[in-house]
Amino acid sequence: MRLPQEIIRDKRDGRALAPEDIAGFIAGLTAGQVTEGQAAAFAMAVFFRGLSLDERVALTRAMTRSGTVLAWDLPGPILDKHSTGGVGDTVSLVLAPLVAACGGIVPMIAGRGLGHTGGTLDKLASIPGYDGAPGLDRFRAVVRDTGCAIIGQTADLAPADRRLYAIRDVTGTVESLDLITASILAKKLAAGLDGLVMDVKAGSGAFMTGREDARALAESIVTVANAAGLRTRAVVTDMDAPLASAAGNAVEVHYAVDYLNGRVREPRFHAVTLALGAEMLVLGGLAATVDAAEACLLQALESGAAREHFTRMVAALGGPADLADAPERHLPRAPVIRAVTAGTAGTVESVETRAVGLAVIGLGGGRARPEDAIDPRVGFSHLARPGDRLGSGDVLAMVHAVDAAAADRAEMALRAAYRIGEALPAPREAVLERLG
Template sequence: MDARGILGKLRHQQSPDHDELVWFARALADGRVSDAQAGAFAMGVCQVGLSDAGRVALTLAMRDSGQVLSWDVNGPVLDKHSTGGVGDCVSLILAPALAACGAYVPMISGRGLGHTGGTLDKMEAIPGVSTQMDEAQLRQIIDRTGCAIVGATGDIAPADKRLYAVRDVTSTVDSMDLITASILSKKLAAGLQGLVLDVKVGSGAFMKDIKQAQMLANALTKTANASGCKTTAIISDMSQPLVPSLGNALEVAEVMQVLTGQTEGPIVSVCAALGGVLLANAGLADDVEKGADAICRAIRDGRAAERFGKMITEMGGPVQFVENWTRFLPEATIIVAIPASEAGYVSAIDGEALGMAVVALGGGRMLETDQINTAVGLSEVVRLGTKVAKGDPLAVIHAVRSEDAEKAAKAVRSAITLSDKPVASPELIIERVG
């Protein structure tokens, strides 16, 4: 078997069979195929597509291209994955809440991509926190706290790392087959027994319409379950930011307000929906509703905050972070409100445009090598349906330079649409799949 033969099948509109997909994934990891051949493979899969069985074969082969963790713990090993949105800091609340309910959560996460924020970047907004660690450190933190939010090591799904880098420069990122294999190969390599997927849809998500979101949710759940990991997907709304802040430290502040009982909001509803499914599927709750109640109790009674604080300390952060979090988070030098230029009701929010405004402020990356400023971003972003008078704030900008703040103000005004009539807020939880 060789790359040329497999690429020849794709060129003739034939999908590779199981053994060919396994061979190609292994060859990606060990260097037997060139970047040119990897790019041709990605383009061929985009054009031809894979069967359900082929998608499973590629996912498992990419998972098995590196280390696959196994666990000896006194509870189920669970995780969640979001397909990306703005103001989405669910992981920082859900992981410790699940741990407080008896689960073990080795959450392998990523950095910001495009207009969406990255969970690792948010964690590293907390002084001292390191998200890169070896397997021994990960196991130690899981044993002591029940949860850890970390980056993947080079030993986890190296075939995916190689293929993703090629996809990014060959315009093949949006293949449903390759998205599915990429997401699940890394998650399944963590040795999970249960997974929930938060598939976002709306202006702030990668999936802009419900049909796209449903297709991705079905592909992910079918592939993950066929691979032996009990998986359900929740399709949730991303027509506006999930929390009213965008930016790494600003989103951590929102998390801490939830964990310390100062606020709740839509993010708790999403955490409950996702966590309820996981606890029910894993046998830690009698049904989804009781699982959701258990997640809410863990947040409200402070047990999730306690787990979060222990995790932060174990990862190098401040010992008293939960008690004194306002002292530790970085702040921008320029903080200014954006006044509305007219009165009206907030009828639409371009979440992607807001996310790109934060990237332009320095809160995200245009290139993989860019350094981000964790203090910048937007806060107090208005919600859909809000009535504003002329001069009322649409959002608050956190910037380093005044010229950056001025550009962000223009972008925010363009991203928020005002109308004469009130609009209803969309349903937050749209559908459950799998």
């Protein structure tokens, strides 16, 4: 293998990297022969210089092959969904059991929070006893028995990505289209999927804030995935406001349980969930059309079948068997829960969604450094949405905090993130575009 610094220099100076150079660098990263500083320099060089399609495919394949690649022998298509990240995006928790209830097999490899966005694995960690890092044998058994399992990357699956993922989070390289593409697909290819549906966010709470940038990322993922042998479709969805009215870890799990129980059906969250699930079912050959797929998903929700798959998955991975019956009994609760009220009457014209995500981190619900611990109790619930009409003193959100001082800071941040006036915001669809 060439010296890591020579590979970094080539990319820094805009030269294309040969597949063997990329493979050697990633092998060195996996083995610990490439230092954290060299990995950070490589990520920054890629961020500024970019990768060609051939380089993206080579990086994706190298990270996939850095560990075990699963193979399944189960009676159903192996399907998954991945989101590029947002605020209040707890779709994965309900989508995996929903698709499983319709005949799909969903071995979902989820990530931790990245930048200002929440991570599915961090949310699941708020469930007492839930094992988000089981061995591969247990992972296989849970998927076989329940039809779905949501876990984090194990030591066996794409270990190079796990190292690079943590470095990207703290080096300002999260938004790199090339690194996002390779990171997502390495995990998915390692999971042995038959089909993948990508949820690419666009808006103030997304890494790709502009719709054109989001489309470019969606096209990159679809192109690289198919070139690497994984059938993939992408859906561009709106992240100009928190997707759910909850942002945090335990509060989002509670929201997901309420959704599966039929207690909440917020239109944007519901629309995105159905759109992604429908694409998964069509991709897996479980429905002939999107309309037929959505009908299956709705039946799984209304019949309680999706809730049953969720309950079995949680219990099989060590969580409480009655979580869906009594989430308040099991999910941790913040010591301070306070209403943030509107100072003046008016309409919510817009929300700076990234600021809401950063406020969750400020409460302790996310990481500023890879080694930071997360407090699962904190966050926001009952978030007002664009277009909501509020009277003076009406609830803008509920803040969940460790103490009064933290609640004060979060309240200030939340007020700054909301714009309240008299204008009605222009309607914006939750599902913006489908590709693939």
